[in-house]
Amino acid sequence: MTGIPLRVVTMVIAVLVVALAGPVHAAGKVHKLGLSLAITGPTSDAGNPYAKGVEDYFKLVNDTKMLGDDTIDCIIRDDQYNNDITKRNFEDFLSQDIIFYLGYSTGSILALKKDFEEERIAVMPASFHAGNTQDSNYVFLPIASYSAQLIGLGEYLAAITRRENPRWRCSFIHRYSVAGRWKICRRPSRPAWLSMLSRWSSTARISTTPPCSSAWSVRVCSSS
């Protein structure tokens, strides 16, 4: 859960874009958003400051009249990183007529995906798991997914190493596990079960298959 300030900023910017891009609102309209995240519980070290950041930012938006006379009312609820509680919170938000939902964990977004489709609620999660957007018309990632970021990093490293010194060798190997709990598409061509450098090669080859979209399932391996 690193880079939270960036996420908060991008998320808020996207929310503002969505809010401003819509039809012209009547003056003084209140736009209700819902945010369910882990203020307490296993990932509260990230969720708690995240919640405070969102609260502060929307206070700034309202105080400085970024939306003119319109204001944003962001309802923040604690879900303790528990999908069942997130579902309850989402029902609570719906009863309060939110127009936009800000999500947090990968699990809760996947669990509620069908509800988002039925309710046609636009969602922006804090998790950039690429699977969040699969078969979904209402989940938006404000920046590149974890997988895309990892591929980008791999490509960057490969390019740098080749440019700096052709003799340098780079290998980027991740643990071939179910840490990301996404399906394993194929076994590695050679033993690479532990996250350690196994061998060096002159070029880096990055391979990924569409269903393997989680950060952990993107396989960046060295060519022989």
Added chain:
Amino acid sequence: MVEEQRLFFTTLDRCLMLLAMVLLFAWPILFPIESKYMLVIDTILVAVVAVMGLNLVTGFAGLISIGHAAFVGIGAYSVASFARFFGESHLFVTHCWPLLILCGGVMGALFGALVGLPALRLKHLYLAIATLSFQMIFQWTINFMDLFNQGQTIAVGRVVSPWGTVSRGQHYLFWYYIILVVIVALAFGMRNLLRTRYGRCLIAVRDNDRAADAMGMHPGLTKVYAFALAGFFAGVAGGLQAYLYRGVGIESYTLHHSINYLAMAIVGGLGTLHGAFWGPAAIKVLDLVVEGFAEWIGSVLTISGNLATALKPLSFGLVIVLFLMFEPRGIANWWRIACSYLKQWPFRY
């Protein structure tokens, strides 16, 4: 003997039960509530089904099980497997849901019997560890098998009732009635079971299995079928939960949930039928109250203290310890005292 075995002792008892049934079925129509509250009530009712099973194996048969959430998970994943295999909106999943819920119960019973086999040789803490192992094996299997989406949510489609597809607005109310019917059926079944010799075997084996053996009972078989019955109840609860939440993910069937079910059984009152109703209600309401309080604390205090995170497990543990110390017979005992007082009122004895 026959008199003692009656379901209702007096006509007043029968009338009160009938009145309670009417109220339970009528109140959601008379006083409609929002979905978020209905979801909480439905969740409590699902827990009631699961705790009834746990009460059978732990309360009546005296066999500690700390893998009950795994049995609930087996029921849920039975339904989810069909949804994954045929498709979440396949006719079989949306139309044959009673069959699939029953299938979840049967699968739970099968695995219950399997886990019950160590009970033939193990007792007390050792048996508890055996059930704990099953919980671990279950979690590992789900997390590593592609069939179960490696623990990520498997969606389950909306069901179709005789009156058409259950819409989003009717969803929680519909499942309230379904779960209530299931609870009534299972509760009467359990009550009747306890009147039969099979039910009395459970209690006899709990009290002294050697004496039960000497009386001609089969303690081993009794323990295995106690686990199978508990597995059936848990499997049905899992099937109901899968349809209620319209998805199944491993997060809802972890060791933490097993401990939670055990706490519900203890707080409600082990070895009593209505203890299975009080326990889930008490623990879930406590959860809600502490959740609200923890959220407030979390928003006020800095994260360094992290008191808010600790508040829920702290209160949860404290309630269990207090009940074990001061009221080991659980809330069911308070109910018994209250009933006894009302029956004899205005006389003291």
